Amino acid sequence: MLRFLIGFAVLCLGVTPLSAQSPDWAKSKVFPGQYFLAPTPEIPLADAGEQLPAAIAAALGDTRPDQWRLHRRSVAQNHHHFHHYQQVVRGFPVLGGSLQLQITPEATLRSVSGRFFPDTAFVLPQHLQAPQRALPRIHGSLSPYYPHIGQWNYRIQDTVWMPRGLFPGQASRHDQLAFVMDFTEPGGVQAHRILLDAATGKILDHFPLHCSLVRRLFHRTPSRVNLIWEEGQPFPGILAQEDQEALLATEETYALFWRTFGRNSYDGNGARLNIVTQAQLNNCPNAVASGNRISHCPGVVTDDIVAHEWTHNYLASMNGLVYQYESGAINEAFADIFGEVVDLLNDRGLDDMDQLPRQDCEEANVRWKIAEGTPALESHIRDLWLPECKEHPSTIDSPDFACLPLMDDFGGVHINSGLINRAFSLLTDGGSVDTLTVAGIGLTKSAHIFWHAAQHYLGPVTSFSNLADILEQSGQDLLGADLTELTLVNLPAATASDVITAADVEQLRRAVLAVGLRTPLPCDFPPALNPGRPETCAESLQGTSPVSIFREDWENGLPAGWEVSSAPENPDSWTDKSWRLTDLLPNGRAGTGILAPSPQVGNCQLDLENGLVHLSSPPIVLPAVAVEAFLEFDHYFATESGLDGGVLDIALGEGPFVPVETAHFTFNPYVSPLEGSNLNDNPLAGRAAFHGTDTNSDTGSWGTSIVDLTAAGVIPGQPFRLRWTMGHDGCNGWVGWYLDEVEIGYCDEASLPVTYRSIEAVADKDRVHLRWELDLSENNAGFFVERQGPEENEFRSLAFVPARGYAYVYLDHEVRAGATYTYRLRQRDLDGTESYSPLVAVSLPEPALRLGPNPAGDFLTVHLSDRAGPATGILYSLSGQKMMEFSLKPGETHRLSTSRFPAGIYLIKVGDRLQKVEIRR
Template sequence: MGAGFAAVPGMQAVAAGTNAAAAGDSLVQQLRGEATGSVVLTQERATGKVGFVRSAAGGDLMPSLEGDSLRGAVDKANAYLGKYAGVFGATKDQLRQTDAAAGRYGWTVTYKQYYRGLPVFGSTIKANLDKAGDLTSVNGYAAPGLDLSVTPRVSKSIASSHAIGTVHANPPGSAEAPADVTGLEASSAELVIYRTGAIRGQQGTNILAWMVGVTNAHGVNDRVFVDAATGKVVNRYSLTEAFETNRELYDATQDQAHLEWKDGDAFPGTLTKYQQDLMYDAGNSYWLYANTFGRDSFDGQGTKMVTVENYSDPNDPNYCPNANWNGQRINMCPGSEADDVVSHEWGHAYTEYTSGLIYQWQPGALNESYSDVWGETIDLINGRHDEGETNGPRTDGLCSQFTRGPVGVLINSPASIAKDCDAAPASYGPVVTKTGVTGNVVQGVDTAADGSTTTDGCSPFDNAAAVSGKIAIVDRGTCTFDTKTANAQAAGATALIIGNRDEAPFSASGDGTGITIPTVMIGLTDRETIKTALGGGSTVNVTIRDISSDPVDNSYRWLIGEQAPAFGGALRDMWQPTCYGDPGKVSDAEYKCATDDNGGVHGNSGVPNHGYALLVDGGTYNGVTVPGIGLDKAANIWWQTQLDYLTPMSDFTDMADSLDAACTALVGQPIQKLSVQRLTPGGPAAPITAADCQAVSAMEQAVQFRTPPTQCNFQPLLAKGAPAACGKAFTTSKVWGDDFEKGLGNWTKGGSTVYPDGHGYPWRTTGSAPGSHASKVAAGRDPQGGSCSGDADDVSSVDTIASPAVSLPNGASRHLVFQHYVSTEAGFDGGNVKIKVNGGAWKLIPAGAYTFNGPNSTLATNDEGSTDPLAGQDAWTGTDGGQVHGSWGTTVVDLKAAGAKAGDTVKFRFDMGRDGCGGVEGWYLDNVKVVVCKKKSNASGRHAAVGTRRH
């Protein structure tokens, strides 16, 4: 499930002998002392509390109690958490038992955290006991330090309105193909306790929030979290998991398809080959889990598995090829029916009903990876294609020859423009080979619907005779990319070049059904170079070819989606993720640090994908040799991890701890061979051994499950650790200041709007400051919303507060100091400080006057589309790195450098500017003051020296 913002740091191990006060030092020592055998603890980075406790093989965390029955397991788990709930960040009265399940190897007792009757979002604690009744592990996430009101200041209806507005203003999907957001409604809204930053593995605060479900009939299914005190949106993610092409993933129509076939009908009956494949693949998914793990459908209750074929969105011609699980069924575009694609989508269903991994950041990457793991596992054993065991393991470090590698467009002639052009291969159609295609280029010409002549290839070519046998070139336009290729192919072209409208070519997506010629994209400058030469009568000859220089494997093994005709080739490579620009280990440059794709859930799935492939086949990677343990053992360990150990908030470090615990629990236990055949279990597999668990640990080291992605280097907008305004040799005296505890009475408010009917947000004081700031503050709001249309909802405006006049005394230096919090629409909304000296004009304080935490950027100009009255000025704008929030920091201004000297009278004005729409939270101020620095007297020093003389 899910959506999100920056990379998730892993958890840190609490080493024996270190200070574990954050996790409850005395309780930790008591916990260790009570257990038999060694105990491994892992600290949850987001909370500082323990996230995982496990005993070594043969150990018991609570040997004083028996637990060799379901009732005994529950009693033992209750007793343990009754003593040690605080270690995990909860109190014993906050934990409610929600499940107690008997498995093949013991019992799992599950708890959720509640506070004053409200659920704590994402909280889950699991206690695992083996068949002997030993408590082998307790793990999960709880929000510590809960002490807040559960009475919302913001009503359910207002929160729902804000949530709907957020989704409407920022539709899911890509910028080129946003989802249809007509008919949005709040399908649910409940109060929860929400801890900011927890999903990202970052320290945060506990708030009361409305969790609002926003849906419509066109596939939008988002969860939006709205602060119940302020009405601000604090997080949002999608509940719709979708198979990734090289575009953004989103749903299309929710209409139920006509019933074509059901179990019990004759098979194949009238089903087409495409329909038969979909039913085979759904059956393979069902029987893998049923035969091997004893699970009856994705929910364990035998629920019907519904597949919708020929799925498309009439409101979005670019949606297909794609596939998705929407929480009730899987939806498949034509041509996406490969076994690993279909099984990938069913994998999302099983994840939703087991670990429930939140679809953001590292939890979301694990969610995506589990779908790839089960999809490829089925692909390798079902015998329906040519990717199975007969291919054998891949070579360490090599891409597959069936990977869409880097391509180039070499202009051979005329000599005056000969060069290598940057290019990107389409995700559909045949793979470009190393030999490639060489030919003369012809500009495709077609006629638009309005009768005008165009060169975008969206209609059948008017000059088909000239194009036939040549390489066609067309511009980007409004139609789908595969439509352009189909029109070029129909005209007889041998290949198609699409010229982008900017300099960065990307991999065009589309339905590859029936496409037999390769397609590539080049950048704007190269496009214009070729078109200019053609327009001048020159013959332009090019070669389109695969430009990779590395050797490749002749193997489909570990490729995802390679048999789906609509994709025209694989989408990911689990054996060598970097072949597709995905990370194979956490420290790789390919690791996604950006906020798009829910925090890189598809790209960063490469890390656990690689871990699974490496554990199955074995190999040396990152200087670590991993013995291969085979599919049967690896799949059983992966499933047990998913079923009994992972929680919605689990990150990569949790994955490592969970794999270790699951493997230890499975040592010597009976496991089943993998089987996807109806009612045909695979029979007993070789048991898992301690050596296999050592291989698991080696794999975790190789892919760096426990290594935080420090290369992302997300930083707060305002640096921490502000120096004192005056140095050690000076005394600091406050000349004037205001902490806003009595409101804005001493300040003069002002402001203006760009449009007569528009409005702003005048400064005001509030006791509900963001970022765990307890006192009252001044608030220059920048909420989400607005219209950018010049009407009454347009918020193009500036609001100001000006200080009273302050006389500057003599001193070595004089400084303006203030604390503030910034969370605005980056580049378009923001604030800055003006100064007025001796009644003169207001002037922007220059950048050189700031000695700490000056404005971080320049606001967009009017030419760049901004309607902010502060457009083009230096300002504080944006949010903390990788987040949708800010944090408090201190700014220091040298008033001399700002143009004010001793004896002057000054005023300060804080301006908060906005363009017409968008926004996040705003600009918040506190403890504004003017200080003067004076040199310390050295009299005390002389007195001390006299005191040391002998008389």
């Protein structure tokens, strides 16, 4: 974490450090890799000139002055200038690294926003892979999207730094140098961008550069001989109706963005606008945008679709919003919004009722509907007023919100755009979402706020929560500014009578709140391993009690009979990756386990690291009564998806090791097959394996896999061995594969008494893990988990855990930080007899700073942990104004009066801790 000090740098050329001019309330925290927007007091810049980015860089802490390159300048409706800087490290731009400086006409700094990455994270690789060598891998990976990708042209556009964790599920745990390769369909309509690891040739990320209205398709581009009209020729002449509509809507879109907002064509420099109608796209009906043109299938030419597609090209040139996940949904929404603005402002098509307010999903009123009246489509495709009419979400907590992987609509870009669409229509027309009512501010003011956000603040990687901050800041920026009238006529536009007021900014805040842009995503993506587990022997025909005959938990080292071995493909360059004992288990798991590491080694050129590492058990023999035998093992994996992974093999009698098949697992089987040998040099290529990470994450989680040993061929009385094998490809790595408790047993009648081996309660962030193990169990029905809290006089029952073996875990989520809880188990026999376990207690750590209530009304309580040092507290407005100051001692609580402050968002800073506070009236 770095402290960003607005006022730390010398911005006044050779005059006075800003820290001497600005009080402490000009300070904000900035975390590397996270978007920030820091309003500043209007600090005079004097003649800072070229020293400005250097001074800002110094204010960021560990960055160098030469890291920032001026990318573009823009001017807002309030005449504020925005300077957009690209972060550059060791001569290469950083994807997502940017600074936006807002400068007033009086040459004062108004705000700084963007995202930066510490330069120490970027290390140049020793060797570079020729990008052409990766073509087979790229073709194989993209062929599910584009079957004829092998016939496409490609070009290396740039070399950039790819910060780790920039996108969900990104295939890298490190900051890596990447080649930017653009693949373009012959003719140029459709294009796709690949970010390729410059050292290894592996694909780090990929996304389309064309924007499809409904789907991503394969397109053909017409040649010059198919030109039917160009500027200066008679209009409409003999043009077909669709050709006329395409030209008219293009002119209207151009006029809206140029005459209203001041951007001359999509590139800002008056570039030619190319239009293709009667396009022969593979999956018509459809329309696409790419670079300097839009292409429409027959029957898919309406004003809002044309404006939608052109808006994609404007966004690509202005801010390069990446077309996946939240950034892609924002991209789609802004295209819908300005497509509908054009539709609402003209009088063509079915627009005879679009001036009337909407109430529900009725078909008669076409206001806020995208692609209504399109001949080739059955009906409109999206609804900005009520997205649920098309099964799209109005709010983040809507059941229609789509938690999709990258392969599916690039993370739901056409679905989750409904959030932003609803925010715009709600802000424009007013309405209610649940119990929150928004008073509409009209189309002119809404359009200016959203354009201002797109032109001056949006970056390639923008989340919903980032957008919430950006929209609210845009409203503040335009407060009281002269706005230009919305126009579709290519003539200078008049000044609008509408002026954005503080009341309008409040409605903007309410609209953002109503759709939940700052609400955490509801995407509880299932982990790679199901954390639950079925009751062992619950469906057994032999008996419901599991009888254990073999257990290993690694707590006493590697036992006799276990073997560790390696089988590298290239012994001369092999780095040892053997299974090894470790007590540093992921996710805070206690005890010792065994790990097959997957280190970041190799370069897939001279240093090839592909090979296998094995962990083999001693011979095990089932008793004659074990006719329903099982294997259970707890494990965790986080590997390069599709490339590195682990498998389980079994050797029966004196036979060789053979695969335990997916069908032999009864719970938590293999994830999927690894990439085939044409794309993967792992010796396990093509085999079903445990690989990858949890969905949309770069880590894994613990789970138990269960194997039906009888189905796998194990016979009572015959020895067998098990082997866990981790396979590596030629280079790179991730975390590896952890193995913990291994148990083999069979199902039989219950016949053992109950005794405890251990019972413990462990705090883990906002929950408690209660674990207990048994040595023996007889007639055991199960356990009631009971807890006594800090303000409770008695124990209360939380849950009943049925008997299912010897090791148990219960997760208690209903706990709070700073509190101590006592647990016990009330064990019940099959005949109803009950007994209690020993007591165990656990304390959850208290947060250093606690605020409440939040949102606040007339007062706000601030508590400083007794573990913290004395601190000064300051309450700021979002504009940076200090509202109050107070002192806190460790363990002290202050009740602050906030009744005199207007409603809004504030920042409270106590020592080096910063939190957001909302005051409501």
